[in-house]
Amino acid sequence: MAVLLTDAAGDRSARRERAAYTRALEDLTERLTLVAEITDVLGQTLETDEALARLGRLLVPRLADWAAVDLRVGSGQVHRVAATGPEGRDAAQEDWRERLPEAGEAARSPLVQVLHGGDPVLQREADVAAPTASALAAVHSGFLRAVGATSTITVPLGSRRRVTGALTLVRTDPAYPFDTDDLKVVGDIGRRVGLVIDNARRFGRQRAVAEAMQRNLLAPLPQPGRLRLAARYQPAPAGSQVGGDWYDAFELKNGTIALVIGDVVGHDLTAAAGMAQLHGILRSLAWDHTGPPGAVVDRLDDAMPAITTVPMATLVLALLDGSPHTGPWTLRWTSAGHPPPLLLDQDGQARYLEAGQGLLLGAGPGTGGSRPNAALSLPPGSTLLLYTDGLIEIPGSDLDTGLARLRHHAVALAHEPLDTLCDQLLARMPPGSTDDVAILALRLPAL
Numbered sequence: 001m002a003v004l005l006t007d008a009a010g011d012r013s014a015r016r017e018r019a020a021y022t023r024a025l026e027d028l029t030e031r032l033t034l035v036a037e038i039t040d041v042l043g044q045t046l047e048t049d050e051a052l053a054r055l056g057r058l059l060v061p062r063l064a065d066w067a068a069v070d071l072r073v074g075s076g077q078v079h080r081v082a083a084t085g086p087e088g089r090d091a092a093q094e095d096w097r098e099r100l101p102e103a104g105e106a107a108r109s110p111l112v113q114v115l116h117g118g119d120p121v122l123q124r125e126a127d128v129a130a131p132t133a134s135a136l137a138a139v140h141s142g143f144l145r146a147v148g149a150t151s152t153i154t155v156p157l158g159s160r161r162r163v164t165g166a167l168t169l170v171r172t173d174p175a176y177p178f179d180t181d182d183l184k185v186v187g188d189i190g191r192r193v194g195l196v197i198d199n200a201r202r203f204g205r206q207r208a209v210a211e212a213m214q215r216n217l218l219a220p221l222p223q224p225g226r227l228r229l230a231a232r233y234q235p236a237p238a239g240s241q242v243g244g245d246w247y248d249a250f251e252l253k254n255g256t257i258a259l260v261i262g263d264v265v266g267h268d269l270t271a272a273a274g275m276a277q278l279h280g281i282l283r284s285l286a287w288d289h290t291g292p293p294g295a296v297v298d299r300l301d302d303a304m305p306a307i308t309t310v311p312m313a314t315l316v317l318a319l320l321d322g323s324p325h326t327g328p329w330t331l332r333w334t335s336a337g338h339p340p341p342l343l344l345d346q347d348g349q350a351r352y353l354e355a356g357q358g359l360l361l362g363a364g365p366g367t368g369g370s371r372p373n374a375a376l377s378l379p380p381g382s383t384l385l386l387y388t389d390g391l392i393e394i395p396g397s398d399l400d401t402g403l404a405r406l407r408h409h410a411v412a413l414a415h416e417p418l419d420t421l422c423d424q425l426l427a428r429m430p431p432g433s434t435d436d437v438a439i440l441a442l443r444l445p446a447l
Helices: 002-042 048-059 110-115 135-147 180-217 269-287 293-307 399-412 418-427
Strands: 066-074 077-084 098-100 121-123 151-158 163-171 228-234 245-251 257-264 313-321 329-336 342-344 350-352 374-378 383-387 437-443
Touching (some): 002 048, 110 135, 257 269, 257 383, 257 437, 269 313, 313 383, 383 418
Antiparallel strands (some): 066 077, 077 098, 151 163, 329 374
16 A cells, blocks of 8 residues: 555655646747747837837737836936837826936946946845835836836846846736746847847948938029929938938029939948939039030930949939020930839819830940930920939839829829829828839929
8 A cells, every 4th residue: 555655655746747847848938939029029120119119919818917118228327118008097197208317337237237237136125115226216116116026127228238228027916926047048039139130230320321411412403584483302201211302493504494303223321322313423523514414314324334333323313504584495304213203284284294204323334225215395385293202112012003003193193283283192192102202393384
């Protein structure tokens, strides 16, 4: 009988060990799955706010009841940029985003220590309730008390040598405190999140430089005589890369008005810099040239590989001849692989000017002839619209649909002031565009 009891006890012990081992494997699998999901989801965005919003949705409630993110934004400055809780949470805590007090390295607080390159910290309930010695620590402790923290983990975002901020996770049930395994997992998450934030900040700086470069190069438009010009530049939506779209309008030596719309191939700071190069070179080539616009663009195409870093680009160069007061007006143009200009007349008719189409810049040697040119007499009161492909190319839609949509909206706005026309065309773009947009509009006086 004693042997039987011993065997039974041994079986129960073995089953308990197997059950504990199975639970440990399940916990490990869940943690690894969570880390993999966070890595995948955060890698899909270059916007800090969106990345932190996604992080909060992944961590709460799967790993914690609350999650708070504090970022270093300057020398000694810390901002709480996110505080996420469970369903039924205290909205006042989640919406609390502000600059936090500064703290020196000597302050005895997990948040302060982590922000200054310290190791991840696991706190039990007694540690959470301990008194604080700095203003930053006091604010953070107030947050923990407000959400009812019984166990917390605070880890650095980034590496020890480059700390971007801190991530604090909170559990409120004393029966389920964090353990050392959780500390390792959250520490790994912190390193990954810090890398994402660093990349997002670098992208943001690059984007800001490119946008500033583009806007500074878009010179004020001339307003010769009774002719009216308007233009708009809209950067790509947040999260998208910068582009190389630009417009230009200037008066040539002989009084002709030159109109340019262009797009450098690529979506990065190099494309924006290439746009700047083409902008200046084209102005120089066109200023005193009295020949057809195709000859100017031919010269630009020949010079481009030697004196610019632009691999390929599209553009329309149009020259408007005629008195700026009374006309008559003749438009001469050439297109280097660019979407066709749209002409609106006073009677509400619209047509695309599809003549004068040639190869895009940088496409290589052609047939040996010069670029095609086109010419058209423009009626009084008509409106000419030049634009880049971001206005007509929407993901999931074909080019013909985009051109038809633009024509429809332009006809409806044909009698609006020129500034209103440009603004409304941008406002009526369907969602989903990932490109920047440039628009240049010319309106002739009605005689």
